[in-house]
Amino acid sequence: MDLHLKIWRQKDKQSEGKLVSYDLRELNPHMSFLEMLDTLNEKLITEGDEPVEFDHDCREGICGQCGMMINGIAHGPLKNTTTCQLHLRSFRDGETVLIEPFRSEAFPVKKDLKVDRSAFDRIISSGGFVSVNTGQAPDATAIAVTHQTAEEAFDSAACIGCGACVATCKNGSAALFTSAKITHMVLLPQGKEERNKRVLDMVTQMDKELFGHCSNTEACEVECPQGISVLNIARMNYEYSRALFFRQKAK
Amino acid sequence: MILNSKIPEGPLEQKWDNYKKKARLVNPANRKKLDVIVVGTGLAGSSIAASLGEMGYNVKSFCFQDSPRRAHSVAAQGGVNAAKNYKNDGDSVYRMFVDTLKGGDFRAREANVYRMAECSLNLIDQSVAQGVPFGREYGGYLNNRSFGGVQVSRTFYARGQTGQQLLLGAYQALMRQVGKGTVQLYSRHEMLDLVMIDGKARGIIVRNLDTGEIERHAAHAVVLATGGYGKIYYLSTLAMGCNGSAIWRAHKKGALMASPSWIQVHPTSLPQSGDYQSKLTLMSESLRNDGRIWVPSKADETRPPNEIPEEERDYYLERRYPAFGNLAPRDISSRAAKERIDAGFGIGPLKNAVYLDFSKAIREQGKEKIQEKYGNLFDMYLKITGYNAYNEPMMISPSAHFSMGGLWVDYELMTTIPGLFALGEANFADHGANRLGANSLLQASVDGYFIAPYTIANYLADEIHTGKISPESPEFETAENNVKQQIQGFMNIKGTKTVDYFHKTLGKLLYDYCGLARNEEGLKYAIGEIRKLKQEFYRDVRVSGQGDKMNSELEKAGRVADYFEIGELMCYDALTRNESCGAHFREEFQTPDGEALRNDAEYQFISAWAWAGENKEPELIKEPLIFEEIQPTVRSYK
Ligand SMILES: Cc1cc2nc3c(=O)[nH]c(=O)nc-3n(C[C@H](O)[C@H](O)[C@H](O)COP(=O)(O)OP(=O)(O)OC[C@H]3O[C@@H](n4cnc5c(N)ncnc54)[C@H](O)[C@@H]3O)c2cc1C
Ligand code: SF4
Ligand code: FES
Numbered sequence: 001m002d003l004h005l006k007i008w009r010q011k012d013k014q015s016e017g018k019l020v021s022y023d024l025r026e027l028n029p030h031m032s033f034l035e036m037l038d039t040l041n042e043k044l045i046t047e048g049d050e051p052v053e054f055d056h057d058c059r060e061g062i063c064g065q066c067g068m069m070i071n072g073i074a075h076g077p078l079k080n081t082t083t084c085q086l087h088l089r090s091f092r093d094g095e096t097v098l099i100e101p102f103r104s105e106a107f108p109v110k111k112d113l114k115v116d117r118s119a120f121d122r123i124i125s126s127g128g129f130v131s132v133n134t135g136q137a138p139d140a141t142a143i144a145v146t147h148q149t150a151e152e153a154f155d156s157a158a159c160i161g162c163g164a165c166v167a168t169c170k171n172g173s174a175a176l177f178t179s180a181k182i183t184h185m186v187l188l189p190q191g192k193e194e195r196n197k198r199v200l201d202m203v204t205q206m207d208k209e210l211f212g213h214c215s216n217t218e219a220c221e222v223e224c225p226q227g228i229s230v231l232n233i234a235r236m237n238y239e240y241s242r243a244l245f246f247r248q249k250a251k
Numbered sequence: 252m253i254l255n256s257k258i259p260e261g262p263l264e265q266k267w268d269n270y271k272k273k274a275r276l277v278n279p280a281n282r283k284k285l286d287v288i289v290v291g292t293g294l295a296g297s298s299i300a301a302s303l304g305e306m307g308y309n310v311k312s313f314c315f316q317d318s319p320r321r322a323h324s325v326a327a328q329g330g331v332n333a334a335k336n337y338k339n340d341g342d343s344v345y346r347m348f349v350d351t352l353k354g355g356d357f358r359a360r361e362a363n364v365y366r367m368a369e370c371s372l373n374l375i376d377q378s379v380a381q382g383v384p385f386g387r388e389y390g391g392y393l394n395n396r397s398f399g400g401v402q403v404s405r406t407f408y409a410r411g412q413t414g415q416q417l418l419l420g421a422y423q424a425l426m427r428q429v430g431k432g433t434v435q436l437y438s439r440h441e442m443l444d445l446v447m448i449d450g451k452a453r454g455i456i457v458r459n460l461d462t463g464e465i466e467r468h469a470a471h472a473v474v475l476a477t478g479g480y481g482k483i484y485y486l487s488t489l490a491m492g493c494n495g496s497a498i499w500r501a502h503k504k505g506a507l508m509a510s511p512s513w514i515q516v517h518p519t520s521l522p523q524s525g526d527y528q529s530k531l532t533l534m535s536e537s538l539r540n541d542g543r544i545w546v547p548s549k550a551d552e553t554r555p556p557n558e559i560p561e562e563e564r565d566y567y568l569e570r571r572y573p574a575f576g577n578l579a580p581r582d583i584s585s586r587a588a589k590e591r592i593d594a595g596f597g598i599g600p601l602k603n604a605v606y607l608d609f610s611k612a613i614r615e616q617g618k619e620k621i622q623e624k625y626g627n628l629f630d631m632y633l634k635i636t637g638y639n640a641y642n643e644p645m646m647i648s649p650s651a652h653f654s655m656g657g658l659w660v661d662y663e664l665m666t667t668i669p670g671l672f673a674l675g676e677a678n679f680a681d682h683g684a685n686r687l688g689a690n691s692l693l694q695a696s697v698d699g700y701f702i703a704p705y706t707i708a709n710y711l712a713d714e715i716h717t718g719k720i721s722p723e724s725p726e727f728e729t730a731e732n733n734v735k736q737q738i739q740g741f742m743n744i745k746g747t748k749t750v751d752y753f754h755k756t757l758g759k760l761l762y763d764y765c766g767l768a769r770n771e772e773g774l775k776y777a778i779g780e781i782r783k784l785k786q787e788f789y790r791d792v793r794v795s796g797q798g799d800k801m802n803s804e805l806e807k808a809g810r811v812a813d814y815f816e817i818g819e820l821m822c823y824d825a826l827t828r829n830e831s832c833g834a835h836f837r838e839e840f841q842t843p844d845g846e847a848l849r850n851d852a853e854y855q856f857i858s859a860w861a862w863a864g865e866n867k868e869p870e871l872i873k874e875p876l877i878f879e880e881i882q883p884t885v886r887s888y889k
Contacts, residue, residue, distance in 0.1 A: 012801075028525050030637075035527050038751070045749050045804065050796045053803060055317060057490040060532045061631065062415055063321040078634075085634045110461055111801050118438065121318050125430040129423035130382045134302040134700050137373070137380035141337065144391030145384075154384040154409060157416060161320055190382045 001027050001093040005040065007052055008100040010109050017109065019098070033076065033086040034059060034066060054113040061085040061225060064160030067167070068113045069100040074164035074223040082162065082225045102167035106174065106210045117163050119209035120177060126205035127198040128181040130190050143189055150188075157184040158226045165220035165228075171212030176220040178206050179236035180228045186239060196243035203240055254507075254859060254874040257661040258362045263348075263880050267366045270662070274705050275712035282307035285711050286470040286720070288455055290442045290497055292319030294414075294692060295675025296476030297421035298699025299707075304428030306704065308711075311468055312425065312434050313457060315441045315492055315806075320422045323478050323490045324695060327414025328535035328628075330398060330406035331692040333371035338395055342403040344368045349881060350401055351690060354580060355655075355683020356833040356849060357883035358510070358857070360876065362662060363680050367690070370697035375407055377700055381420035385409050397578070398536060398688040406689045411535050411627050417692055421699070440466070441806060443734045445473065445501045445671065448726045452501075452671035456730045458738075460806060463799040465731055467722035471714040472670045472707055475501060476699065479654035479676035481514055483814045483821075484766070485758030487651035488520050488533040494810040495817045498658050498677050506666040507859040507872060509659035509679035511817065512824035513834045515686050516767050518544075518584035520650035521635060522604035531650040532635055534607070535628055536688045539577045541612035541621065542645070544568050544584070546605050550595035556606055556644050567591055575888040582685045582834050582847075583888055585649035589767045590845065592648070599646045608644035649767060653691060655682045655834060656824070659859040659874075663706035664698060667859075670714075672707060674698040679857070684833025741808045742798045746791030750807040753788045757781065757811070757818055765822050770838040774826040778819055782866065785815035820860055823869055830854045851883050 010017030041051035070076035165176035185191030454469035480495030675695035764777035831847035
């Protein structure tokens with residue numbers, strides 16, 4: 001099949017970017033989207049041009065590194081799918097495909113399709129953990145967790161940190177990402193002790209990183225490759241108010 | 252050179268305790284005077300960096316991805332082993348030790364393997380405390396399943412995303428230390444050389460992948476936790492960025508490489524479907540608990556699988572290995588698949604696959620149960636292939652997956668370079684010639700959480716009076732210049748072929764001549780071809796862009812340059828081992844019914860290799876393996 005690509009090319013953070021057109025012919029529909037970009041890059045290199053920079057690693061939907069806007073949709077047309085798990089059979093022969101980086105104030109473009117998502121790491125660093133040192137843990141059976149709770153915690157823990165929720169949100173909010181971690185931790189007995197401090201610190205950090213506020217548009221859940229539910233956001237809001245209340249009381 | 256494995260005194264069960272009793276400590280006040288570099292943020296790297304940070308050392312943590320959370324450990328699906336015996340089905344540290352040693356075809360050190368089994372108990376506790384949501388029984392207790400090659404249920408899992416959850420636990424512990432300032436994080440940085448001063452590892456040269464800048468980092472000890480090099484085959488289950496460069500550059504500075512040719516080929520990956528393909532996706536091995544593997548009993552079968560009646564199917568694993576059947580270890584299952592495919596019974600468009608069939612399991616347990624157990628894997632299969640595996644069998648085929656080889660380390664996980672440690676898949680330890688499923692997450696984690704914190708401290712105890720290491724020394728200067736020269740070299744070639752072309756060609760050579768099966772003639776041929784390909788690379792590769800800017804082609808060029816040399820060493824290693832064991836199947840050494848023929852009398856040793864220089868035959872140094880506790884037996888899964 002043939003595709004016409006329009007790809008965002010931007011030399012570096014400072015430079016202005018623009019869309020550049022490329023034509024690819026006789027592509028195999030079983031190819032993944034990233035393999036299509038590999039094919040384009042092979043062509044560009046042999047023709048003496050610079051290849052398109054894009055982030056990727058595992059190519060199996062789990063590392064969260066690949067991510068781009070495809071025809072205006074984070075990770076492309078398939079629901080709940082990372083870019084690397086998208087295949088050309090999801091496109092029409094001869095289609096024009098627009099490829100851009102994830103856009104958000106908190107995710108500055110580094111080059112072409114690569115953006116800086118280190119803000120997510122700083123959010124985790126501010127409180128997304130259980131404060132347990134190595135070698136102090138009690139026997140694992142000492143902490144009973146019901147099957148349902150473990151599964152529910154897992155649903156939230158499954159976030160791959162890809163940033164599609166931010167990119168797709170009109171406010172550039174990181175609420176889905178942050179709330180997923182808060183929910184994962186607060187559901188489990190291990191994470192309960194630090195629940196107040198965690199939610200206050202993480203939300204503060206999220207604001208510092210220039211992410212926007214959540215206005216309940218729910219676009220994030222639709223694009224999230226892990227299907228993380230917006231109920232996590234509701235829980236984060238509850239936890240936040242609860243923590244404020246207890247902080248108030250402590251004063 | 253005589254290799255000293257530093258195995259502690261005493262009976263097997265007490266060796267690790269004895270070591271810990273005698274290991275030296277560093278006074279908490281002195282720890283902040285000591286700097287440690289950790290390269291890699293997978294399970295091994297994150298866990299050691301977090302542990303050392305907690306203890307109060309100054310730690311610098313490096314990875315090439317944009318966030319430590321993306322290290323390749325994140326991709327592991329099936330589970331992690333621990334001898335907890337929660338199922339009361341007869342498991343114990345000793346049994347796990349025996350299974351692992353036997354699974355590795357008696358080519359691993361007893362003391363290391365025992366220690367890994369021993370530490371497995373703590374790992375589950377540690378991860379649960381961190382909030383890893385392992386699968387649970389309805390009553391709230393942890394659940395287990397059994398995994399390829401083992402007859403007890405000792406595998407803990409978090410759906411099909413165990414590696415992800417374990418890694419997130421370790422990553423969060425790491426980020427907690429970053430927040431506290433005990434660990435400095437350098438993501439998007441690639442180590443390009445090791446710096447040695449007076450024979451000791453004292454630092455690294457890295458490239459900032461965002462800016463292209465070359466940086467120097469000095470420390471009292473360097474830890475490499477850089478994962479495996481199975482991506483050398485190009486098509487593999489590994490992430491695109493996985494590589495052997497960090498360990499290889501250390502090797503060229505004097506660290507020995509052990510057992511490089513032992514690369515595990517996983518039996519249940521998705522088959523290759525075309526030339527454009529960049530990787531082969533793994534379908535978790537846990538599928539083999541319920542799926543049955545078969546090929547048509549008639550060659551060149553054209554009917555779709557559901558139209559082939561039961562009596563015309565060859566369940567070859569159940570036929571050849573009745574005791575283990577579909578759960579036979581990976582090397583055996585992979586080879587059996589290759590044997591059927593080579594004999595003309597392969598299925599799929601390229602005739603390069605076998606069926607993995609769930610129809611019986613769905614009939615007996617119901618679709619819902621199967622969906623609960625493997626739902627995400629079936630979804631993934633549908634996304635990638637476009638086929639629905641609830642309605643027809645999956646197509647699977649063997650693919651390169653895990654490197655058992657790596658830097659040689661002693662019991663302390665220290666390489667032959669003082670102050671240079673290697674952890675996780677980057678070292679050769681514990682798995683012998685074959686790795687059992689779910690033991691690798693375990694090894695990477697226990698290396699980082701429970702073993703290296705003691706052994707590195709033992710080393711650092713001598714370093715308290717060294718004072719700060721200066722990155723301004725001539726040794727750093729030279730290393731930096733060499734790195735810059737190499738980069739300029741790649742940029743100057745301006746040839747006609749892409750880096751990927753060379754990587755794919757090398758990978759194909761290795762699959763054909765140093766893959767699931769090897770023979771003397773093929774290996775000698777491959778060595779010659781690899782050298783030719785390497786020459787062509789240095790003559791004709793094209794790296795576009797600039798050397799001092801972000802440039803992923805340049806990153807790849809450096810890795811492929813090292814792969815040529817690693818590939819050559821793999822062939823030497825395979826050539827000098829005149830026996831078949833585990834992942835290493837030399838066609839000349841097999842039983843009449845096609846099983847591996849080990850030669851304990853002559854090959855009961857670890858092959859450790861020293862770098863002799865460009866295009867020179869490497870030097871082989873042997874570490875004899877001494878078995879005190881169990882005597883090697885023939886590994887039979889019949
Ligand atoms: C698809 C798949 C499924 C698997 N499933 C299982 C399973 O179910 N159970 C199991 O036990 N094992 C499994 N394994 C194996 C297991 O995941 C790995 O062996 C293990 O995670 C390796 O961990 P590690 O910490 O040693 O390295 P990795 O997690 O690979 O980490 C390597 C780190 O080193 C960094 N790095 C590498 N080179 C450099 C450099 N030059 N400079 C800077 N940084 C560098 C990388 O950025 C990364 O952070 C699986 C493997 C694969 C590929
Ligand atoms: S919540 Fe979903 S979309 Fe957002 S980072 Fe996590 S996985 Fe990606
Ligand atoms: S490359 Fe890892 S999720 Fe796509």
